[in-house]
Amino acid sequence: MCGIVGFYGPDDVAHDIVFGLTALQHRGQDAAGMATFDGNFHLCKGNGLISDVFRPKQLRKLKGNIGIGHARYTTQGSGDAELAQPFTTSYPFGLAMVHNGNVINFRSAAKRLHEKYHVLPKTSNDLELIMYTFASELRLKNLDALSVVDIFDAVETTQELVKGAYATVTIIAGHGMLAFTDPLGIRPLVLGRRMTEAGPVYAFTSESTCFDYLGFEFVQNVGPGQAIFIDQNFEVHYKNPYQLPKTFCVFEYIYFAREDSTIHGRLVARERVRLGKMLARKVIESGIQPDMVIDVPSSGYFAASGLAEAIGVPYRRALVKNNHMGRSFIVSSQAGREDIVRKKLNPIREFVEGKKIAVVDDSIVRGTTSRRIVRILRDAGAAEVYFISSAPPIIAPCIYGIDMAMSTDLIAANYTEEEICRYIEADKVIYQSVEDLQELFAEDKGHGGGCFACFTGNYPTGDITKYLGHIQEERESHRGDKPRKDAGGLVPSVSAKAPAPTEH
Numbered sequence: 104m105c106g107i108v109g110f111y112g113p114d115d116v117a118h119d120i121v122f123g124l125t126a127l128q129h130r131g132q133d134a135a136g137m138a139t140f141d142g143n144f145h146l147c148k149g150n151g152l153i154s155d156v157f158r159p160k161q162l163r164k165l166k167g168n169i170g171i172g173h174a175r176y177t178t179q180g181s182g183d184a185e186l187a188q189p190f191t192t193s194y195p196f197g198l199a200m201v202h203n204g205n206v207i208n209f210r211s212a213a214k215r216l217h218e219k220y221h222v223l224p225k226t227s228n229d230l231e232l233i234m235y236t237f238a239s240e241l242r243l244k245n246l247d248a249l250s251v252v253d254i255f256d257a258v259e260t261t262q263e264l265v266k267g268a269y270a271t272v273t274i275i276a277g278h279g280m281l282a283f284t285d286p287l288g289i290r291p292l293v294l295g296r297r298m299t300e301a302g303p304v305y306a307f308t309s310e311s312t313c314f315d316y317l318g319f320e321f322v323q324n325v326g327p328g329q330a331i332f333i334d335q336n337f338e339v340h341y342k343n344p345y346q347l348p349k350t351f352c353v354f355e356y357i358y359f360a361r362e363d364s365t366i367h368g369r370l371v372a373r374e375r376v377r378l379g380k381m382l383a384r385k386v387i388e389s390g391i392q393p394d395m396v397i398d399v400p401s402s403g404y405f406a407a408s409g410l411a412e413a414i415g416v417p418y419r420r421a422l423v424k425n426n427h428m429g430r431s432f433i434v435s436s437q438a439g440r441e442d443i444v445r446k447k448l449n450p451i452r453e454f455v456e457g458k459k460i461a462v463v464d465d466s467i468v469r470g471t472t473s474r475r476i477v478r479i480l481r482d483a484g485a486a487e488v489y490f491i492s493s494a495p496p497i498i499a500p501c502i503y504g505i506d507m508a509m510s511t512d513l514i515a516a517n518y519t520e521e522e523i524c525r526y527i528e529a530d531k532v533i534y535q536s537v538e539d540l541q542e543l544f545a546e547d548k549g550h551g552g553g554c555f556a557c558f559t560g561n562y563p564t565g566d567i568t569k570y571l572g573h574i575q576e577e578r579e580s581h582r583g584d585k586p587r588k589d590a591g592g593l594v595p596s597v598s599a600k601a602p603a604p605t606e607h
């Protein structure tokens with residue numbers, strides 16, 4: 104998961120890019136980068152947060168009224184600073200590109216690049232596969248009279264050859280700004296506009312929340328497989344979306360996206376409240392009677408408040424998160440990682456002591472973080488702890504740009520609910536129903552349906568068997584470069600079928 108932006112207007116755009124990326128910082132904190140163009144490309148990128156990478160001195164050099172930016176969370180390739188985006192090429196003429204997502208046929212796409220176009224990708228970043236496939240297709244056109252049709256032709260061939268989930272924004276030097284997505288539109292991308300006295304400023308961003316900060320009006324979502332090109336006269340051209348059902352990532356609503364973003368007409372915060380309300384049925388059926396509903400901050404908040412409202416139980420914030428721990432607390436030992444969760448989440452003992460607590464988190468991935476949270480609540484005196492997951496059990500890996508884990512690491516892919524309950528030392532574990540989730544995001548009002556692959560194992564891009572091994576090898580080769588969400592090691596003893604039961 105990464106955050107991307109592109110701005111094109113009458114004046115320099117570097118500051119808009121910084122503010123836009125800052126609003127998307129939650130989508131990637133490993134690296135950041137920006138490319139602007141004023142007749143020459145100006146590039147600045149490196150590892151770290153937006154505020155670390157873009158200093159006033161650098162910003163002064165990032166001239167140009169067209170520019171793109173990227174906040175990276177590493178899902179493909181290593182965490183080396185040279186893999187930070189944007190990438191640029193002078194082949195066949197100046198291009199600068201950013202993407203959010205994952206190419207799944209990266210081996211065959213790289214082979215084809217070499218054999219068909221005689222291009223060798225320089226790095227392990229899959230953006231190169233998209234960029235050089237697009238560039239190679241452009242090269243086949245009449246470069247002295249490159250037309251919008253030529254550009255959209257090159258996009259279409261790229262979409263056919265490069266499989267996976269991706270949203271991209273590209274500067275085409277001397278021509279304009281291009282954005283396009285994979286044919287299913289799995290990763291989000293939106294177009295906005297701000298009118299100024301000097302003319303319109305257009306912006307593509309991963310999430311609409313950027314527009315609120317920067318005074319932009321929302322124009323549209325970039326549809327599945329759609330391409331949008333803004334030429335030098337700020338005329339907007341559209342390549343029609345594919346006639347495939349929209350298949351956006353539903354995990355954006357559960358966890359990834361900011362609560363104040365609207366994706367495909369759905370406000371993320373509202374969908375999270377709905378997810379919480381939907382959990383009420385299973386909570387009531389289970390027979391538990393919590394005294395209080397709390398959240399795992401901060402992604403569990405809206406679902407927790409929705410659940411509390413639906414079952415008529417008070418909601419409290421009883422875990423306080425320290426947001427200022429930074430990323431320097433990278434430790435290698437399991438004990439050290441557990442200690443960090445404890446330091447990050449402090450319970451309010453007065454709220455918890457002697458109470459039956461229903462704690463709502465967005466999901467359970469490996470189970471290690473969930474177990475630590477249950478322990479924190481028990482140490483604070485909770486009488487009982489019920490762990491409620493806003494997401495259904497995650498039983499299959501995401502291959503579309505979300506680095507959650509491979510199957511062997513996913514606790515729900517390997518254990519029953521009862522075993523998971525014992526492992527995380529809860530009194531009850533309750534998951535969202537996958538059927539309820541599918542019903543919530545079923546095609547309605549023209550908004551399309553969702554990708555549910557990590558909950559069902561049914562991947563919307565078809566049979567992915569031949570790619571899974573490659574993806575696993577690729578991830579294994581970079582494992583340990585950085586801590587992951589729920590990074591506490593693998594599923595407890597993958598070789599032992601049942602986690603050690605704990606009596607309460």
Ligand code: SF4
Nearest residue numbers: 352354501554556557
């Ligand atoms: S597999 Fe899951 S996380 Fe990945 S795109 Fe689909 S819904 Fe999103």
